[in-house]
Amino acid sequence: MSTGLRSGQVAEAAGVNIQTLRYHERRGLLAEPERSNGGHRLYGEDAVTALRVIKAAQRLGFTLEEVAELLEAGRHRHGRPVAGLQERARAKLAEVDAKIADLTTIRTALIAAVAAGCDDLTACASMDCCPIPFTDLAEENRHAGPCC
Secondary structure (H helix, E strand, O other): OOOOEOHHHHHHHHOOOHHHHHHHHHOOOOOOOEEOOOOOEEEOHHHHHHHHHHHHHHHOOOOHHHHHHHHHHHHOOOOOOOOOHHHHHHHHHHHHHHHHHHHHHHHHHHHHHHHHOOOOHHHHHOOOOOOOOOOOOOOOOOOOOOOO
């Protein structure tokens, strides 16, 4: 192989830095590239596609380990669909929904703390009307009005 993309070209085309490219290569997410006569790494266009897929999957919340599993399953399908992406996407969606619910609870507590005028965390925590749920973040509407 005498033609191909050098590391910098692949990284730029995929929107990553060279260290990310090398890291994914070390982790086995990218195939080891050919070498030029001068010893430079030479990648095919498939490396750019693979990096874009990895980054997109990460933006969707998949860990690198999960991405590696999905890529490995895709490599061994031999022209047949491989079960896994739909199942994993559903599981990831459930994780995201749980995080959204947690963040909504946190947001509600923070809004209540701001509305109550809480300015001293320690003093607020010792008052019964404190809206910050120190004992149970899921507990809502503990206060009856402004207090702190």
